[in-house]
Amino acid sequence: MTYEAPIRDMMFNLDHLSQWPQVSALEKYGEIDRTDARAALEELGRFCTDLIAPLSAVGDTTGAQLDGDKVVLPEAFAAAYAQFVDMGWQSLAHPVDHGGMGLPRVVGAAATEILNAADMSFGLCPLLTDGAIDALQLSGTEAQKELYLRPLVSGRWTGTMNLTEPQAGSDLGRVRCKAEPRADGSYGVSGTKIFITYGAHELSENIIHLVLARTPGAPEGHRGLSLFLVPKFLVDQDGTPGDRNSVNCVSIEHKLGVRASPTAVLEYADATGYLIGEENRGLEYMFTMMNAARFAVGVQGVAVSERAYQHALSYAKERVQGQAIGLDPDQTTAIIGHPDVRRMVLRMRALVEGGRSLSMAAAGWLDLSQNGDDDIRAETAPVAEFLVPLVKAFCSERAVEVASLGVQIHGGMGFIEETGVAQFYRDARILPIYEGTTAIQANDLLGRKVLRDTGQTARRFSAMIADTEAALQTGSAKLQDIAACLGEARAAFDTSLSWLLETAANDPRAAFGGSVPFLNLTGTLAAGWQLARAARAAEAEQHRGNETEFMAQKVTTAQIFAHHVLVECESDRARIMTGATSLLDEASQI
Amino acid sequence: MTYEAPIRDMMFNLDHLSQWPQVSALEKYGEIDRTDARAALEELGRFCTDLIAPLSAVGDTTGAQLDGDKVVLPEAFAAAYAQFVDMGWQSLAHPVDHGGMGLPRVVGAAATEILNAADMSFGLCPLLTDGAIDALQLSGTEAQKELYLRPLVSGRWTGTMNLTEPQAGSDLGRVRCKAEPRADGSYGVSGTKIFITYGAHELSENIIHLVLARTPGAPEGHRGLSLFLVPKFLVDQDGTPGDRNSVNCVSIEHKLGVRASPTAVLEYADATGYLIGEENRGLEYMFTMMNAARFAVGVQGVAVSERAYQHALSYAKERVQGQAIGLDPDQTTAIIGHPDVRRMVLRMRALVEGGRSLSMAAAGWLDLSQNGDDDIRAETAPVAEFLVPLVKAFCSERAVEVASLGVQIHGGMGFIEETGVAQFYRDARILPIYEGTTAIQANDLLGRKVLRDTGQTARRFSAMIADTEAALQTGSAKLQDIAACLGEARAAFDTSLSWLLETAANDPRAAFGGSVPFLNLTGTLAAGWQLARAARAAEAEQHRGNETEFMAQKVTTAQIFAHHVLVECESDRARIMTGATSLLDEASQI
Known part of the structure; x- marks a missing residue:
């Protein structure tokens, strides 16, 4: 089972969710158009399908080994890395004046997804190099940049x-x-x-x-x-x-x-x-690097989810077992014909596409917040920073869920290592831990992004979602249904937010006891919001007669997310607002 | 990190949830009292702490190996198994006339938990033997029983x-x-x-x-x-x-x-x-065996959850990191002092104790339904059979969640194999797959246990929960709060049930698209119900001045389950009732 980069969906997200018109108009990217971006991603996709995806299994089996004072990776890694450098992939989203291709951050996010879907172990090396490049660029002396940036951007170091x-x-x-x-x-x-x-x-x-x-x-x-x-x-x-x-x-x-x-x-x-x-001031500089790394870890979550989804979908369409209920009882079926397998596959798809939309939308805002003029920066920075812990936590926690669903769809075969999907379940498990655990993201969201400005950015986030709901009301019945679900989830957010702002002042332990449920609620809402924006754009494209099947599916995926995932927001609201009393009850001896 | 059998909680469940007075009065168990049961479990607990728990790590590292036509286990397994046989543990819950100790099923369930918590790989061997014994007893000829039962009951075969x-x-x-x-x-x-x-x-x-x-x-x-x-x-x-x-x-x-x-x-x-x-008639006989095995797999889920919980709690109390919010800012804290770590630990505890209560309560009804007189059998069989897929699915799916929380509490150390908790995350993943996947349990629940009798047993299940709610109303404010949460979850069940009964007739695919959410809802409700019964019993014991700290904690654990877990029932209701349209939408090309 190989891997195919989901270029079509990535370009859809770039076109409709990433603020591409403003981003590509930034001075920094003067000469970029979407055709260049697409061409780069397609070529990277081919490279990863051919050279990187086959590394997963051998990398997992052999692993990295310490040999004397050297660390040896499976042989194929060195050849693949050399070719990665030769083709200049490390440089994709780095500035032209240090030898980079100078593509915007949203293209960089798509590239990171492709590389990490092909193999997360391989993808981690460039991911860390990206972080070092960012930190040097922002805080290094000119001499340091001169000496170290170019070889890092090239991937030679x-x-x-x-x-x-x-x-x-x-x-x-x-x-x-x-x-x-x-x-x-x-x-x-x-x-x-x-x-x-x-x-x-x-x-x-x-x-x-x-x-x-x-x-x-x-x-x-x-x-x-x-x-x-x-x-x-x-x-x-x-x-x-x-x-x-x-x-x-x-x-x-x-x-x-x-x-x-x-x-x-x-x-x-x-x-x-x-x-x-x-x-x-080291921690301050490190945080710059860490923020980029946190965002990238979210993208890794989308990556491993996409890989798990492709495997599961393929298996569900091949494996014949049983008769599908409600259809011809004499006809055996591929397991995708069973309603619950269909549910699992579509839930995986909704979570993958929700994560991708959230991260690619955030990439656009991050780009504007770092490279726009003063007005643009002031406008976009709070939202962009608000979204980073959501990207990290939503995409990483959901990756564990998606990988686990992928194992489940394979039944007994999923538990056998040679099938390959257990590896995704193992690989994904680091994502909610490294670059700041989910609880650390929750502290960041609640402490720095919500309480510090007394909920101002959080309220703006909610107002932006309300705008999307209003826009959906002018669409089809499906869009109106999505708007209704989004509205309910947003109400859960608003109510939780008010409670948290009130509670944090007098009883910070009660507020922070709900910090992870609040992060989950907010991340789920944010992903649902982006899929709702996607659904609206897709319906408009459908009306224009563009790729109507693909567009119809984008609408349905948003609706599945609304029906099956957004409904979790209300549970988290209850956990936050009523759950604190039992949580902090002193009768719980621990 | 070792393992200690949770005898106190097991005996609480036996005393208050397992219908012990009726069970121990069954003719089959004429001479059993709870002191014998406790003594047996305590001795098994010591045996497992000393001899079985240490096998986990070596078993995981070395694994089973095929050597020619023989399968070789790590050396320590043979010695431990020999001692297991010598001490007669295989025979614990099997009839005296075939050489068994003749303890009731609920004691057998506790024993299965202890053995599998110590090491699931080891525990699987006796678990399968139990199944073979059951099948032979029910369907074998006298000659077959004569020849095969005694050596199986002894564990020699x-x-x-x-x-x-x-x-x-x-x-x-x-x-x-x-x-x-x-x-x-x-x-x-x-x-x-x-x-x-x-x-x-x-x-x-x-x-x-x-x-x-x-x-x-x-x-x-x-x-x-x-x-x-x-x-x-x-x-x-x-x-x-x-x-x-x-x-x-x-x-x-x-x-x-x-x-x-x-x-x-x-x-x-x-x-x-x-x-x-x-x-x-093979499948019919095999189903007998499989039902017992499904129940036992649920118990394995409780087992691996308990083991993961013990590790996580211990680490959370030892690992010092950061300052606890809302407390002295100059004082470093063990991570249990952080509200979110406390939340994770207590959620783990609630899920473990919820699973244990559900399975030990079900064990009592199963025993009555198989060994009671005709009236008792007729009364208890439908409920007992209704509970089996819930025990299997709830305890196995939650085991994956609990093991994952255990990894999370360990942070980066959780991802390192030598820490030992990643193994629980890997071991647990088979539980929702073998002996019938979660989807198979869902078909069993919805098809055979709900639709076949047009919801009669399901309504009785709901009425029994309503009775518990009414009983809780006479208790403290905490009990009343638990009753309110249970009532909301039950309402989600009732509404889903009506919808499913109505929908299944005309649109079985829509109904079965919600079968797993319905199973999750029902299993969560059932576990919450048992913890609510536990809370009521604990409050009564508190009033009598018995072990007041332990009893207070039982009440709080039930409340945590109500606030943090039972709230999920409403999401599942929405998934069932509104989720079917998007799920079966033909615009979703797959």
Whole structure:
């Protein structure tokens, strides 16, 4: 079973949900049109079908292996990575002046989806490099950019994020790694970092580690962290990697999934590092990188969901078993003919397309919020930032659900590793954990994005949804039905929001006890909203006689999401508003 | 991290939910009292903590291996199994006249939970043997019982169920395996059976396979299946295993979980088999066995949930990270202090205890329905049979959720295999698949248990819940709150039920499109009902001054279930009643 990039749906989302007219008009993207974007995605799609998708199984079986002080990936990975670099895929969404193709973020999101659907273990390497490029671009000196950006953008070098230590996971204030200033302006970085994705490997000529550490006398907690660039091989003035720096991989983890992605424990022993930006502002810079990474992890969720969906759909159409109820009792059927298998397949599709619409719409707003003029930035930034935790949490949590449905559709075969779908269930499980767990996203949403501006952005989000509902009212009965479901889900959001704003002041524990249900509610609502926008656009295209079957299906998928998924919002409202009392009841001894 | 059997909660369920006074008064159990039951469970608990729980990790890492024509389990399994037999644990819930301890079914359910919580891979062997014993007892000849029951009850021999073939999974009508009658009254059984749990191993002196096959000229489809007993070693008149029968293991599966449980492909080549019962009634006999096995799989779900819960609770109390919101900002906290971690832990507890209450209550009714006098049987059988698919589906689907929450609470460590909790997430995933997928349970519930008697039993189920609500109204404010939540969930059930009864007649595909949401709704309601009964009993005990802390916690757990889980019933109602239109919309090309 292979993988085909869902280019048609991606282009639909780009055309109708990503604010493409404004995005492509940004000065930064002066010469881009959608034909270029489509051509790039199609070529990437072919590359991934042919070269990357076949890596999944071997990567999962063999995994990354520590051999002496080197980390070895299955052989095919090196060849595929070399070709990935040759074709310039790492550069796709990076600026032209550092050697990039300069495509907008929404195209980058689609590319990230394709690559990670083909193989999440492979996709993690470029994903981390993207993050390092972003951080350097925003906070590096001109000299640092000159030296490091071009090889990173080309993919010849790769990047990593070094945050976690054994005692410092979600709580980065506990980081102990040290950086001692040296006479030449560099720093000696020492300490142990864990869970470093692609922290060690032989795919690239160099690895650029971005490391959180403390300078002598820095304040305690997260205000005393600085960010350092620590190359695996020290780089001379003309950019050639030379001496090995003293950062070593001491072990790699044996993991539930993404087994070909090496997760390293790195030991820094007075390794040469270079300060990025100013001292004690490391967490701030890292957050820039982390926000992009969080968004990308959401996209990985869409990716693994799409892959699981393609497998399940194909199996459901091939596997013959039983007679379909309500149809000819003498006729055997492929299992897709059974109403519940149909339900599972269509639920998977609704969740995949909902996640894609949410992430591609958010990509457009993120682009405008970072690259628009002052007015555009001011208008779009709050919404874009509001959407990031939703993309991360909705798409990652739903990926676990979708992968699990994929296993279920395969029945007993789903439990056999050779079938390949159990791997998606294992791979997907990291998504709600890394780059900030779902609970961390919930704190971000409730604390920073809702309470901090006393609900202003949240109310604007709700008003935008109400506008969509109003627009749907002028459409067909199906659109009106979707509007009604969306309205009910939005009412659950509004009621929860008021309760949370009121409660947080006096009883923050009660409010935050509902933070994850609120995140789930809001993410589900946001995805349903984007599918409702999609349905409206699709109906308009249908009326114009464009691809009427595809468009009719977009409408139905939105309706399935409305009937089967949006209904969960009301449960979450109840959990938030009545669930706090039992949750915090002292009779629960724990 | 070890495992401790939750004896206190089990005894609470036995005392208050399992109809213990009637059950223990059954003639079959004349001399049993609860002290014996408790003593047996406590001893089994110690045995499992000491000998079985440590097998999990090694069983998962090494797995079952095919070595030539033998299946080898990790060494420690053989020693543990021998001791299991020596201590007589296989015999716990089997009749005294075949060498059993003769404990009631509810005690058997608790024992199954303990064994499978300690290690599901180990627990599967006795579970299948239990099924073979049941089938033989019900349908075997006296001579067959004489020859085979005692060694099976002792555990010296083990049993298997052979249903599935490559083309015949959920659809057993497609079974092709053949049985040719021989002159001596035996049959020559030929064909390939797949997914045979413990189909080959060296733990026991003999393996008794129960095999579905077709005699020459038998009707097509499921009406032409007969059941055969095929021993691995042929047994002489005095019961001694002798010549090897021609059934061979040709391969074992490489699975997502329960890796130490060998899943065999068995090749029967004119193997000697003995007819059980009458020809062409095989499926009927197998269903008896399967019903018991379905119930037991539900209990396995409670088991793996409890194990995952114990791990997560322990980690959440140990791992220090961050400051708890709303408490002293200078004080670091174990993560249990964070409201969302508390929410996850308590949700896990509510789901575990809900599943245990549902299965132990059902065990009591099952016992009465099989061993009571005619009046008792007539009264209890419909309810007991109604509950079996609920136990299977609720406890197995929730096990996947609970195991996933357990991974989440561990954060990044949860994804590392050595932590041990990823194994529960992998092991649990088979539960909604084997012994009839969730969709098969849903067909059973809606087709056989609801539509067949035009909703009579379903309405009785609802009336029993209404009685519990009325009883709760005389209790504390907490009990009244639980009653209100239960009432809302029951209303969702009643409304769905009316709609399904009406719809099934004219549009069976629409009705069955909602079969799994209906199963989920009903299972959740049933578990919430049992916890509500538990809360009422606990409050009464509190008033009597008995174990007031434990009892207060039982009340709170029921309330958490009501606030956080029962609220899902309304979403399922909406899925059933409005979701059918979009689901069956022909615009959805698939």
